[in-house]
Amino acid sequence: MVDIVFLALAAVSIGASVIALEAREIVYGAVALGVSFLGLAGFFIILDAPFVALFQITVYVGAVVVLILFTVMLIRREKGVKTPAAWERGVGIVAAAVLAIGMGSVAFASGLQTWVAPQGVQVSFREIGVQLLTQYWPILLILGLVLASAVMGALTLAKVEREEK
Amino acid sequence: MSEPTDFEEFLKRVVTIVFWILLIVPIIVLPLLFFGSEILQALQLLVNANSIFILINKAQNPFLAFELMDSLGQGPCIATATYQPSAGCNPTFFRIVIFPGFTFVALLTLWLGWFERKLAAKVHMRYGPLYAGRISGVLQPIADILKLLGKELIIPAKADKPFFIAVPLLTMGISAALLTLIPLSERVYVVPPASASLGLLVLFAVLGFYPIIILMGAWASSNKFSFIGGLRALHQLVSYEIPWFLAVLGVVVLTSSLDPFQIVRAQSKIWFIVPQFIAAFVFLTATLAELERIPFDLPEADTEIVFGWLTEYGGMFWGILFGLSPFIKLYVFSGLFTILFLGGWLGPAFLPPEIWFILKTFVVITVIMFSRVFNPRIRIDLLIRVGWVYLILLAVINLFIAVGLKAFGVL
Incomplete structure (x- = not known):
């Protein structure tokens, strides 16, 4: 199934x-x-x-x-919209194939086939929240700062455009 | 008026005959075809004088219909004090398609359309629908639906055909998906309590499809009015989804759960509209915007852009996009308001909980409908400003209040 x-x-x-x-x-x-x-x-x-x-x-x-x-x-x-040339298409296909074969062989060599998934483990969103606020709080803080700076950048850009008008 | 000609007379007779056939076949012929053997058995029982009491006893059982459906494996499986469902009944189909699901709400929305027109008419000192069905025009929605079904579905020559047809169908599907997430009580639901732990998040995720579908419809129509309406709808829906969900988060913090059943159980002492009145206000305002109802009806502003993103849709497409789907959305949002702030199906025991839920939802629906009667349309820059500045600010303040209440253990 x-x-x-x-x-x-x-x-x-x-x-x-x-x-x-x-x-x-x-x-x-x-x-x-x-x-x-x-x-x-x-x-x-x-x-x-x-x-x-x-x-x-x-x-x-x-x-x-x-x-x-x-x-x-x-x-x-x-x-x-530019249609890609034939050689560009070929290069893309070859690169994708090399990437797929390389990653596939790495995955097969890593003992994935003998690994057994743990049964009946369900992570609730409360546990995710607790983990985020205890063990991973610095990452959460940095992510928040990155987002805040992005918002500030967007606001600054919008304001510059308005002043030019 | 001239005298009817022979041909008109002939047409009239043909139409009359067709009408009677259409009426008689589903009422008499089809039941005879399907239940003929059962009816024969009943007649044989009638001939046998001793069995006549058995039949009468059976007819007095008010749950005969339930039992019949249960035996077919499609019953509602709702246990009451006097009726216990049989062991093998499987309620899923019944629940999704009929009772708390689509058919029930579709019939309710039919009636809500009539109710809204009558309400607006009373406020405007008009009569509203009056003739169809004799009593205050209660059959008006059915007449409307029949008219819409009879209309031709016109697809514009320049329209993008697959997208144009996909939009009403997708809208229908998403409305039905939203309905499954509103339980009527602890025993009448579509998604069972055991698997509803992420209910509100699912609702939020499914609502996120609406802007895409509206944009698809607006683009597929190849009409500038549709396109402007679609962009307006996108602005509005995306801006108001954020305060909407931030308002929900206040309640989620208080109950530390996304499960509608848990949220209602947590309100047994006090309804959340008291400690979370800011959230209730923000939620209701954002709901009006999400529903594109009158103070926020810029996407369909008929005096400015013909009919917004619905301009090219006619017939039953229009019936789905402007009749059925918005009313289903109205029911879903009002039901959610009831669950989050008005204690859901909790109430004194003299009425069953489902009735309490429907009554409260109906009150919320009436409040939302009143807003359309006496409000002018808001300007678009004010709309964006209200959404992004004031409502989000209020919702964040409310979130801090909720965190404070939780941290000091008040609730």
Whole structure:
């Protein structure tokens, strides 16, 4: 059962990613990207991590794809879209194949095949919260500072534009 | 008016015959086809004089319909004081499709449409729907639905066909998904308490699909009014999702749970609208914006941009996008307000908890509907400013209050 679901999810996410890259209409590409993110969220659900899956949906589908769609719709069609030359395509395929074979061999050599997953372990979001605020609090603090500085940068840029008008 | 010609007379007769066939077939012929053997058995029982009392006893059982559905494996499986469901019944289908799920809420929304028109008419000193169904026009929504179903579905020549058709269907699907997350009581629910531990987060994640779908519809229509409306809707939904969820977080901090059942149980002493009144205000305002209702109806502003992102949609597409889906959303948000702030299905025992839940939800729906009657439309820069500056500020203040209450152990 899980195998069938896994294969279906893999087909959906890879197919949607290919459409996202290759779609002639750029809006179709953006929506396909959202579908591939949903496929990833499905992987998190079969890995017994619904909390991560929901954040994947909220952040990537709910925010990132919306931003991409928003940007894409403000661009006029067929502008800035360049079809890749044949040799560029070949280089890309070779690079992807080398990467896949390399990572696959590393993964197979690491003893993954003999590893047994722990059964019945479910991490609740309360434990994640406790861990974040006790053991990992410096990381949380730094992440907050990074986000705050990004917001301040965006505000400064917006203000500079307004003053120029 | 001239006299009807022979042809018109003929048409009238044909229509009458078709009408009677349509009426009689589902009421008499189909039951005979499906339950013919049972009816024959009952007739045989009637012939046998001793068995007649058994049949009468069986007919007096008020749970006969429940028992029948349970025996088919599709029953509601709701245990009451006098009725215990049979062992093998499987309620999932019934719950998703019929009772707390889609059919129940779809019928409720039909009636809510009539109620809203009547309410607005009373405030404006008009009559509102009056003729269909004789009594204050109660059958008006059914007449509307029949009219919409009879209309042609027009897809503009320049529209992007797959997206244009996908948008109403996706909207329907997401509305139905939202409904599964609103339990009516401890025993009437779609998602059982054991697996509802992330309920509010699921709701937030599913709501995140709405802006994408609206943008898809706006873009697929290839119409400048649709496009402007879509961009306005995007601004509005994205801005107001944040204060909406920050307001929910106050309650989540107090109960340290995302589970609607736990949140309602935690309100047995005091409803959260008392300690969390700022959150309730922020939640209600953001709800109005998320529903695109009148003070915040910029995405559909009919005097400015024809009908916003819905301009090109007609017939039943319009019925789904402007009739069914917003009312289902209205029910979901009001139900959520009831669960978060009004104690859900808790109430004195003389009424069953489901009735309490529906009554409270109905009060919230009425409050939301009143806002449309006497409010003008807000300006777009004010809309963005209210969302990003004031509501988020209020929600954060409320979050600090909630943390303080929790830290000092008041609640």
